[in-house]
Amino acid sequence: MTDMKWTTKNIALCAVLTALALGLSTLENMFPVSLAVPLPGVKLGLANIVTVFALYELGAVPALVILFARCGLGSLFAGNVSALLFSMLGGLCAMLVMIGLKHCRKLSIYGVSIGGAAAHNIGQMAAAIITLGNTMVLGYLPFLLAVSLITGTLTGFVAALLFRAMAHVTLSH
Amino acid sequence: MSTNPSRPELKWNRYDAIVATLVVLLAVAVALWFYLPKLQSGETxxxxxxxxxxxxxxxxxxxxxxxxxxxxxxxxxxxxxxxxxxxxxxxxxxxxxxxxxxxxxxxxxxxxxxxxxxxxxxxxxxxxxxxxx
Amino acid sequence: MKRWICLLLAAVLSLSLTACGAPKTETLDIFAMDTYMSLVAVGDGAFDVLQRSSNEINTLEQKLSRTIETSDVARLNANGSAVLDEGTAELLRRALRYSEETGGAFDMTIAPLVELWGITTEHPRVPTREEIDALLPLVGTEHVHLDGLNVSLDEGCTIDLGGIAKGYASDCVAALFAASDLTGGFASLGGNVYVHGVTADGQPWKVAIQDPQKTGAYACTLHLSGAFVVTSGGYQRNFTGPDGTVYQHIIDPATGYPAVSDLLSVSVITYGAADGQGTRADAYSTALYVMGEEAAVDFWRQNSAAFDMVLVTADGRVLYTPGLKDCFDETEGSGYVYQPLAA
CATH class of the missing domain: 2.60.320.10 (N-utilization substance G protein NusG, insert domain)
Structure with a gap:
């Protein structure tokens, strides 16, 4: 991976990916997994697909920019600041872990995605502890981590499909 | 057009299993740390x-x-x-x-x-x- | 590969560790002020706060006890006058104010009669009518002259702060809790409870009011935070006279006899760690018990902004003020009829 140049095309690409991530977040909010799995904060993490994609296609910096834009705009749309803390901490943790895991070249997209999903839940848990001011919510973490194995595999699968479909397309220069 | 060299492996492999195992271990560790003391003090x-x-x-x-x-x-x-x-x-x-x-x-x-x-x-x-x- | 996994593991673990730090709960049991006290603190510096609370309570006892010869109160009673420190003078000022507010139903000058009945001793006795009549004229706050830090008592008048000393102590503990980094805690000082913040589970404290008729059972449970609950009732301490009459420990300043109330217990709830709310709750609970149901309800209607209350009546009703509506749990199967009071 070489550093992405901030050409007009690439900035536009970031904007499209941000919009896509926001769209996916909205989509999964319409079909909450928490109805099936009664845990607070359970999510499919579809927006994570965009993060994974951006991380590999564009690099860490653009992926972070997209993440910040997605969290900021998302909480603006939802109209609440505590949601910003949740999505930001979750997203940042996922991002940092995935940047790290990406360096293990032997890991496939699944490993990276699972690590990101687990880290996302840990970040959200930290946000919950900060907001609620007590650590009782930690009791949910083991279950959330278990769920993140499934959601991480799922988003990894979708991302793999995506990369396969785009095997001969190069987006950034 | 060539494939982007930074693109990841797309097939599940044993190294992914290590990550999954680590997540499971972390879940178990947190569960033990959180719930074990409560179980032990369960008796009057x-x-x-x-x-x-x-x-x-x-x-x-x-x-x-x-x-x-x-x-x-x-x-x-x-x-x-x-x-x-x-x-x-x-x-x-x-x-x-x-x-x-x-x-x-x-x-x-x-x-x-x-x-x-x-x-x-x-x-x-x-x-x-x-x-x- | 291995290096990265180690790094990841370390990062994840350190994250979860910094996030955890389960709140520390400390407890301290002490015997002071003629009763059993239990203090619980949750959060940073819990042990330290409890130690300081305990010291404070012991210091107060040394100043306020009627039976410790060197105390401010004992010296005042013995000499008829004294120069007080600011804390004790303030407590006396409050005692005078609560007497006035409650129309004398709470009165610290009841001390000569408390002594006559031997209520707090191991050998209480039933005095004669003449003995009581001789002492009754000494009861009344008009016999206490407080000017700044100088106080003097009329000849024969003595004071007993037992009715509010524990309430005052709970105020002092509340102030220590409020100034600390504690996330929660409570002080249970023999019928005087102060609850601070939240439990280790992040919930309001569950304060159960003792069922006056059944040991180990509760008349109701209140979910509270930052509040004082003080319960007074004849069931707490009493003795049986030679003729089989049960005399309980709260003396009616108007008659000089132990109060005969149509209430079994009165619990007064006040809010906020400042302004002596614990002392107020302590004085009011005693006064309302002496007043009886009707006068107690009237008194609440005139001061409904100042406090909430729970009355357990002798005919099996539990009355509570509407301010408690959202934090009040009935006890199922208690046999009591629960009735919210109308404002």
């Missing part, structure tokens, strides 16, 4: 203190009674596995004897003259945190 415990010092801490089911002397007074404490009571005391007020049986976590028998407290401790229960009156 008899705690006796005299003159501000804890003198005995036994599971209610293992407790068969004892005699405690403090401040010049002696209390005979009896138990039957379900509850604890003071069967005899040479203290002047006899409040401890009159308190009768205590059976639930959170309850206590207090003997003011002897400065002896018999308290039932337990896990998270529906009982009150503090009793006034």
């Amino acid at each position: 415990t008899v705690v006796i203190s005299a003159g501000g010092q804890e003198t005995e801490r036994v599971r209610l089911s293992d407790f068969s009674g004892t005699t405690v002397t403090c401040n010049g007074y002696t209390l005979q404490i009896d138990a039957d596995g379900d509850g604890v009571w003071v069967s005899h005391s040479d203290c002047p007020t006899q409040d401890c004897v009159h308190t009768g049986h205590i059976t639930r976590a959170g309850q206590s028998i207090v003997c003011l003259p002897a400065q002896i407290i018999i308290h039932l401790e337990g896990a998270a229960n529906d009982g009150p945190d503090v009793i006034v009156g």
Whole structure:
């Protein structure tokens, strides 16, 4: 991976990916997994697909920019600041872990995605502890981590499909 | 057009399994750290203190009674596995004897003259945190 | 590969560790002020706060006890006058104010009669009518002359702060809790409870009010935070006279006899760690018990902004003020009839 140049095309690409991530977040909010799995904060993490994609296609910096834009705009749309803390901490943790895991070249997209999903839940848990001011919510973490194995595999699968479909397309220069 | 060299492996492999295992291990570790203490304290415990010092801490089911002397007074404490009571005391007020049986976590028998407290401790229960009156 | 996994593991673990730090709960049991006290603190510096609370309570007892010869109160009673420190003078000022507010139903000058009945001793007795009538004229706050830190008592008048000393102590503990980093805690000082913040589970404290008729059972449970609950009732301490009459420990300043109330217990709930709310609750609970149901309800209607209350009546009703509506749990199967009071 070489550093992405901030050409007009690439900035536009970031904007499209941000919009896509926001769209996916909205989509999964319409079909909450928490109805099936009664845990607070359970999510499919579809927006994570965009993060994974951006991380590999564009690099860490653009992926972070997209993440910040997605969290900021998302909480603006939802109209609440505590949601910003949740999505930001979750997203940042996922991002940092995935940047790290990406360096293990032997890991496939699944490993990276699972690590990101687990880290996302840990970040959200930290946000919950900060907001609620007590650590009782930690009791949910083991279950959330278990769920993140499934959601991480799922988003990894979708991302793999995506990369396969785009095997001969190069987006950034 | 060529494939982007930074693109990831797309097939599940054994290194992914390591990441998955680590996540499972972390989940188990957090679960143990969080839930184990609660399970261990699940049983009702008899705690006796005299003159501000804890003198005995036994599971209610293992407790068969004892005699405690403090401040010049002696209390005979009896138990039957379900509850604890003071069967005899040479203290002047006899409040401890009159308190009768205590059976639930959170309850206590207090003997003011002897400065002896018999308290039932337990896990998270529906009982009150503090009793006034 | 291995290096990265180690790094990841370390990062994840350190994250979860910094986030955890389960709140520390400390407890301390002490015997002071002629009663059993239990203090619980949750959060940073819990042990330290409890130690300081305990010291404070012991210091107060040394100043306020009627039976410790060197105390401010004992010296005042013995000499008829004294120069007080600011804390004790403030407590006396409050005692005078609560007497006035409650129409004398709470009165610290009841001390000569408390002594006559031997209520707090191991050998209480029933005095004669003449003995009581001789002492009654000494009861009344008009016999206490407080000017700044100088106080003097009329000849024969003595004071007993037993009715509010524990409430005052709970105020002092509340102030220590409020100034600390504790996330929660409570002080249970023999019928006087102060609850601070939240439990280790992040919930309001569950304060159960003792069922006056059944040991180990509760008349009701209140979910509270930052509040004082003080319960007064004849069931707490009493003795049986030679003729079988049960005399309880709260003396009616108007008659000189132990109060004969149509209430079994009165619990007064006040809010906020400042302004002596614990002392107020302590004085009011005693006064309302002496007043009886009707006068107690009237008194609440005139001061409904100042406090909430729970009355357990002798005919099996539990009355509570509407301010408690959202934090009040009935006890199922208690046999009591629960009735919210109309404002």
